[in-house]
Amino acid sequence: MSRNTRQEMLFGALSALTGSHVVGLASQFPDVPKMDIENYSVLSLDTGEDTPTKTSGTPKVFKCPSDPTTHIIVRMLTGKEITLSVNPEWSVNILKELIESKTGISTDQMRIVFLGRSLEGENKLSDYNLTECSKLHLVLRLRGGGISQFAIDNNLLSPGYDYDFRNINDTKAGRTYKRGGMVYKRPCGYMRYALNVIGKFDNGNDTWLGSSNSPGEWAVSYHGTDPKFADPISKNGFKVGTRNLYGRGVYCSPDVQAAAIYSTKKTDSNSRKYKIVFQNRVKTSSIKLASDNGGPSNYWYIEDPRDIRPYGILVLECS
Incomplete structure (x- = not known):
């Protein structure tokens, strides 16, 4: 897949997710407002039927x-x-x-x-x-108003670190990986678009982003783009202002398939369907296991949001 084709897939997926038309890179469309994706949670846009x-x-x-x-x-x-x-x-x-x-x-x-x-x-x-x-x-809320077009800030992406996992099957090949002392389940089946995070944390020390399972390296997790992923048990009794049964914090999963459950298919203007998941690094010492409080084994929660850093946008084109 060429770089231009890869970018078109990303723009289509983000258009489908946000309900706006992502026209391309800001360098190509300087007069169009820039989309900021500093925090993955802002992409959980409301797509309800109400018209504001x-x-x-x-x-x-x-x-x-x-x-x-x-x-x-x-x-x-x-x-x-x-x-x-x-x-x-x-x-x-x-x-x-x-x-x-x-x-x-x-x-x-x-x-x-x-x-x-x-x-x-x-x-x-x-x-x-x-x-x-x-x-x-x-x-x-974009239906009936709001900004209808965005451009992606060129400085947001780092194309040199994009990776195509779409035709990779680690389970079938018997491959295993670790990051930050934790098992790293690679996002097989997805195209990863790298966010530009090099040198932006810890006074430029990128040890947290390492890939050799070295000391100081952070583990890998995934986060769905639907709002309900942030509180996956809310429908099972948790109410705002009370103690979360499994722990209060930012929820994520070490398994992309678990996170993908909370990323519903979105359709762009060309009728192409996508799922989008964010790939993060998580400070290993800050990981709390939901299973320790009776929750599912494939959920983590992070109490301090500074200890989870998105570094990739994963896109799956669906049939």
């Missing part, structure tokens, strides 16, 4: 219900960030009103994501364990 009103562009006056006590950062899909003073006892709806007063974006167009989970309605911000300078992601 368009952004008015006129910020409303925000009436503060009580004194703010902490600061949070809200990042938009384009990469723009705003810092807000909030009170953990405020509801999510109040936070949306505050964001509307700062941006002019209608509250009914907003979806707010923290650690892969949507913040909902009258739930308090404290229910989501927000702390000082927690970073939330603001995603626009």
Whole structure:
């Protein structure tokens, strides 16, 4: 597969996932807004049937219900960030009103994501364990409004580290691998698009990204792109604000097939179907096993989001 063909597949998959038209690289389309994929959770876009009103562009006056006590950062899909003073006892709806007063974006167009989970309605911000300078992601509901086109920032990708796993079967060949002292189940069947992470963490020390199972290397995990993957047991009794049965944190899996369950097929404008999964590195010492609390053996949870780093976008073209 040529580089151009590989890129076209990625653009088609991201278009299908987001509901927007990903036109290509920003260098080729300098006037189109850039898509920021710093955090994989922002790609869990709402594709429901509701049709929101368009952004008015006129910020409303925000009436503060009580004194703010902490600061949070809200990042938009384009990469723009705003810092807000909030009170953990405020509801999510109040936070949306505050964001509307700062941006002019209608509250009914907003979806707010923290650690892969949507913040909902009258739930308090404290229910989501927000702390000082927690970073939330603001995603626009794209049906009926919002930005319809994006370009991919050239600096986001690292094509030299792309890898084609589509015709590889490690199980059949009897091959095994390790990363960070943990079994590495390679994403056989997928095309991997590498994110540009070299030199961007730990003061430029890339030991965490090693491939020789050396000390300091981080393990590999996978994360689905559907919002429900961040809380895979929510439908089995876990409610916001209570203790998660298997542990509170960012959920992922060492098995791409387990993660793929939480990535439903998405269809682009050319009727091509895709599944997308994110490939991450996880600090080995921070891995908590869901099975230790009676959960499934193929789930991990990471309490500190700084200890999980996406480094690849996996695309599977489906029939």
